Amino acid sequence: MEISSLIAKIIGIVYVSFGIGLMANKAFYKEAFSKLFENTGYLIIGGFIAIVFGVLIIENHNIWEANWTVIITIIGWIALLKGILLLAFPTKLDFFKSIFSSDSFLKLLAPLVLIFGLLFLYLGFMG
Numbered sequence: 001m002e003i004s005s006l007i008a009k010i011i012g013i014v015y016v017s018f019g020i021g022l023m024a025n026k027a028f029y030k031e032a033f034s035k036l037f038e039n040t041g042y043l044i045i046g047g048f049i050a051i052v053f054g055v056l057i058i059e060n061h062n063i064w065e066a067n068w069t070v071i072i073t074i075i076g077w078i079a080l081l082k083g084i085l086l087l088a089f090p091t092k093l094d095f096f097k098s099i100f101s102s103d104s105f106l107k108l109l110a111p112l113v114l115i116f117g118l119l120f121l122y123l124g125f126m127g
Helices: 002-024 026-038 040-060 069-088 095-100 103-126
Strands: none
Touching: 002 026, 002 040, 002 069, 002 103, 026 040, 026 095, 026 103, 040 069
C-alpha cells in the first residue's frame, strides 16, 4: 500500500497542477496541444516517456485488487499502450489533434483532471 500511496501522491500533484493550468490558461493549452501533434520530436519524446512511466508503474504496482489501487495499475497500462502507439503509429494519431484543441474538450478536460487529481491526493495522503 506504500507504493500505491506514493504513486497516488505523484499523480494527484501532477493532475491538480495540470487541471488548474487548463482552467487558468485555456488558450495556452489549446495552442500547445495543437503544436504537440505537429512536432514529431514531441511525439517521439512523449512516446518514450509514456513507455518508461508505464513500465515503472506496471513493474512496481501491477495490483489487480478490488479497491482504488487498481486505478493506478490501469493508468500504468494506459501509459504503456499510449507510448507504444505514439512510437509505432505517429502518423495515425492526427485525428486527436482536432479533439484535443477544441474548446468543448478543454472545458470538459479541465474539471475532470482537477477532480481526479484531488481524488488521488486524498487517497495518497489520507488513504
